[in-house]
Amino acid sequence: MLSGSADEWKRVHIISPLVRGWIALLAVIFFGGRDWFESFLIGGGERFREGPVGNLPLAIAIVVGVVVVVAGVFFLSWWFTRFQVTEEHVRVNSGVLFRQHRQARLDRVQAIDVVQPFLARVFGLAELKFDVADAGESAVRLAFLKLDDAQKLRATILARAAGVSLGPGREQEIPEAPEREVLALTPARVIGAAVLSGNSIGAVLALIGIGVFAVVLETGALFAAFVPILIAVAGGYWSTLSTGFNFRAAISPDGIRIRYGLLDTRTQTVPPGRVQAVGVIQSPLWRLKGWYKVTVNVAGYGASPSGEAQARATLLPVGTLEEVLQVIALVLPDPGTDRPVEVFTAGLAGRDSDAGFITTPRRARIIAPFAWRRNGFAVTRTALLARTGAWWRELSVVPHERTQSLALHQGPLARRFRVADLILHTTPGPVSPRVHQIAEDEAWRLFDEQSIRAAEARRRSGPEQWMRPVPADDRDEQTGGPLDTAVMPDPPSYTEGQARHEL
Structure with a gap:
């Protein structure tokens, strides 16, 4: 995927559009097939037994057509997404109808992340995110590459951002820089931090306040207001766990x-x-x-x-x-x-x-x-x-x-x-x-x-x-x-x- 000259234009992994758009694909399948499935259940299977001139062949044709269209869109998205790493810039071209050209100067790279969403981990893929000074957001995103390729590309970009030049023909020799671990958190501490966080204080104060008003107004209906608070607190706990775990x-x-x-x-x-x-x-x-x-x-x-x-x-x-x-x-x-x-x-x-x-x-x-x-x-x-x-x-x-x-x-x-x-x-x-x-x-x-x-x-x-x-x-x-x-x-x-x- 990343072989060849370091400055040539390359493409991301071919299944990247699927990893990025799987939620949208599931939504299309759900909303497109819900009515047919409900009518099939309500009709007791009568429409299924209508034979080849009934709705089943039409449903199959629609599903196949949707799959072909989605696959075509995914292929075009992959085909028109290319990136290039030079001595001074990272460039990304993307878009089919509306073309987008993004460029980041390597000497302005502030941070670089290797991200693996859950589905990307299943396929052994990773996304690279580059943050550039004054960009206000990730200036360049490469989604998705093989994990090994993403790590090698990160090493190349960081080396060039640092001013390293190994000379023509040696770009592929840039290794992953060594590291020395400074600290690691245990799961017990992360869980304890979530329990003792400000979310717990807010939940307790909210419960006390709702309880006082419920007693004063002599109604227990107010406790229903605690449900959205509980959802927000659970979200805070999850955020603490997901960012502190491992x-x-x-x-x-x-x-x-x-x-x-x-x-x-x-x-x-x-x-x-x-x-x-x-x-x-x-x-x-x-x-x-x-x-x-x-x-x-x-x-x-x-x-x-x-x-x-x-x-x-x-x-x-x-x-x-x-x-x-x-x-x-x-x-x-x-x-x-x-x-x-x-x-x-x-x-x-x-x-x-x-x-x-x-x-x-x-x-x-x-x-x-x-x-x-x-x-x-x-x-x-x-x-x-x-x-x-x-x-x-x-x-x-x-x-x-x-x-x-x-x-x-x-x-x-x-x-x-x-x-x-x-x-x-x-x-x-x-x-x-x-x-x-x-x-x-x-x-x-x-x-x-x-x-x-x-x-x-x-x-x-x-x-x-x-x-x-x-x-x-x-x-x-x-x-x-x-x-x-x-x-x-x-x-x-x-x-x-x-x-x-x-x-």
Whole structure:
């Protein structure tokens, strides 16, 4: 399927249209055959016994005609879908009547996924999804390829996005980059996380509220309103289970690799430096177990509230403090401080001025009676940390070079108590970095200093092609090189040496 020159136009697997459109095919069969089947049952088989001039031959002819038409549509869809991978672009042409041409620059690839829906797993197929900066959605989708071909193509695309060139005629030699597993979740923890999630809290509060109103109004009919709530809660449980089951995180020269899935499986690869912001959340019930959830903003993922988008933006569905520090270390290998464990732990669970955090002044405690000791920020050489929340604890981490713009927000009540919020703008996603209710003069100082830090960090940031070969004279000062000479990195950690002792 993928043999030949790397730059030639190729086609996806021939049964791809069936895997994509099997639901539509079942719908056609169902609605087309329902009336005939019902009339057959109601008529007691009389129409079936009418002979060849009856409805049975006509029904068979219709079914055969539908199958032929659907097969023809599937064949045309497959025939007119082609893709090409060059040194600089991924191109996909598709469509029969309405032609569509999509192109993604390899140096703008933010993440690449290998997805296997349940039916695709049955046939040993997989879909490739490429996310490109500013696309707002998957810019390119290749559905479907053989799993081995999809993995090889992913390796080729990531290698070219990294700046690797093996020379003419050696494109097929690009191997799958090695990886080292960092952590894996057990099914017991994933199930426990679902039971102790905010869905359970919402369900209990809803049941109590409905019960109170039922007693006051002296009617049990209100309990019917709990049915849609129960369905929503069950959907939340399923989302937690499906995105956390079989979860594994690994590091490779390609970047961070994440695998998860119950029925549909997904392998995500986020190249180095593509994460724009990190968010860590802890719900009240999770505090009993010391669990956290880690999400990220990645250019191209967008801010869609759909379950798939939320799952793709989850870097760790449920983890302990040590695992959270490991994951953050993958995204931010240089924490910019000699006390990373102390600083990040203070961001997750601390309050007041722990580890140098600057918080809401005491005079403004009346407008944030529970969170004023938690609201705050800290700045390291490489990132800004913003924490908030007394019940639902949140920590946002934004690398300085990923700060796109800044804004100060101050409402009437905030002006009365001389406090303000600093908003950091990154790419859209589940993380909304915001420093809440800090002193007005402190907010202005942070606004000016963070602007300077962001500009300086962008100036020093590395190239988009993170493994681009460099001249021999510069190799002592820069990392990178051809893929066949790349060394598997050790997983970054904040818990080595003195940091490990502190934890």
